[in-house]
Amino acid sequence: LVGGGPGDPDLITVRGRRLLAEADVVIADRLGPRDLLAELPPHVEVVDAAKIPYGRAMAQEAINEALITHARAGKSVVRLKGGDPFVFGRGMEEA
Incomplete structure (x- = not known):
């Protein structure tokens, strides 16, 4: 679970950037x-969870299932969220 910080890709943690590079x-x-997604190697599968208020969004259960399915398949999975996922999101549920 990686928080993208306040929006500027230069402000993500060093560990967060490393995990994205290894995902x-x-x-x-x-x-x-x-911008962080644009830096990913071409082999990385990006799943768009959207989470657009009052619009398109992947259901939380579907997100949780995708995290589990990919991890059980032996893949390195990163859940990238904006800001701090434990303050502004459902970090505890997804971790």
């Missing part, structure tokens, strides 16, 4: 810095 799958919200 096989990234499940990202629209609030996660899009």
Whole structure:
């Protein structure tokens, strides 16, 4: 579970950037810095969880299931969220 910080990709933690670079799958919200997704290697599968208020969004159960399914398949999975996922999101549920 990686928080993208306040929006500037230079402000993500060093560990968060390393985990993204090592990921096989990234499940990202629209609030996660899009520039970070552009830096991913071409083999990385990006799953768009959207989370658009009053709009398109992947159901929380589907997000949780995708995290589990990919991890059980032996893949390195990163859940990329905007801001601090434990303050502004459902970090405890997804961790």
